[in-house]
Amino acid sequence: MSSFVQIPQITLSNKLFKPEKENMDSPKSHQNVVVMRHGDRADNYEPMWVSTAARPWDPHLVKDGLVRAFITGRKLRTQLGFPIHRVFVSPFLRCIQTASEVVYALCAVDEDPNAMSSKDVVSIDASRVKVSVEYGLCEMLNRHAIRLDIAPNDGDFGFNIAEAEALLPAGTVDHSVKRVYEEMPQWEETVSDTRSRYERIIKALADKYPYENLLLVSHGEAVGVAVSAFMKEDVSVHEVMYCAYTELRRPILSKNGSFTAGEFEILSSPAQSGVSYIPTAP
Secondary structure: OOOOOOOOOOOOOOOEEOOOOOOOOOOEEEEEEEEEEOOOEHHHOOOOHHHHOOOOOOOOEOHHHHHHHHHHHHHHHHHOOOOOOEEEEOOOHHHHHHHHHHHHHHHEOOOOOOOOOHHHOOOEOOOOOEEEEOHHHOOOOOOOOOOOOOOOOOOOOOOOHHHHHHOOOOOOEOOOOOOOOOOOOOOOOOHHHHHHHHHHHHHHHHHHOOOOOEEEEEOHHHHHHHHHHHOOOOEEEEEEOOOOEEEEEEEEEEEOOEEEEOOOEEOOOHHHHOEEEEEOOO
8 A cells, every 4th residue: 555645634614514414403413424444355365366357456355355344344333332324435346345244234133243244134224324336435546556457448447336236235225315426536546636535525425414424435545544634643644454444523513504514533543443654754
């Protein structure tokens, strides 16, 4: 993984927004946003997979990755201290599969504490969480993340959203959601542009659903940006483990159908969930 640079924090506390969904139960509350990396990808465990794959830029999860995603989902359900209402996911297969396992864990009814994957879940309550595919959460589209010899020659990654949605738990997909990024970013975007995109999409999705807690299933760079952009001190992220995540929170003040959002803060040490970073020199 490439190194990270510090992205300046953007203050939202003096700006008013019109929320897509209003919940006026409380004039003052907090919104939580969790940014998570996908699970273990096949091409890092099966070196020959790329040579025969129809879509070598879009590896699936290995079995350990599915298990890790499910167990992380159960951890989110039991240890966060707040419910996840809505999940947004990158269109890459490894993220779709990760989101699927996480949502099964979040929505499981009478879950077996010994369950290791969605195959062990007998039934779910699909009303607990709604899921949507978001292009803005996609992988960094450049040679730093996708080798030139496996990237599509025409820059078209060929995602079929209907097929991706079919891989998610039945009844959880929200077809009414309009994507923030209606198209995939252009190949070849710069590293700096990618990091700016991740910061923008985190805040845009949060602003769109200010009264809901969100889980964003994306890629390692996105989790790194969630740390470097919102940490109170300047830090450089150098490793993001599979299924590592960052918890963000901000205050929300509602008034006359609009809301004022404060600055995001990181709830707990990202290192506790698999993100390694070091302070940068002044």
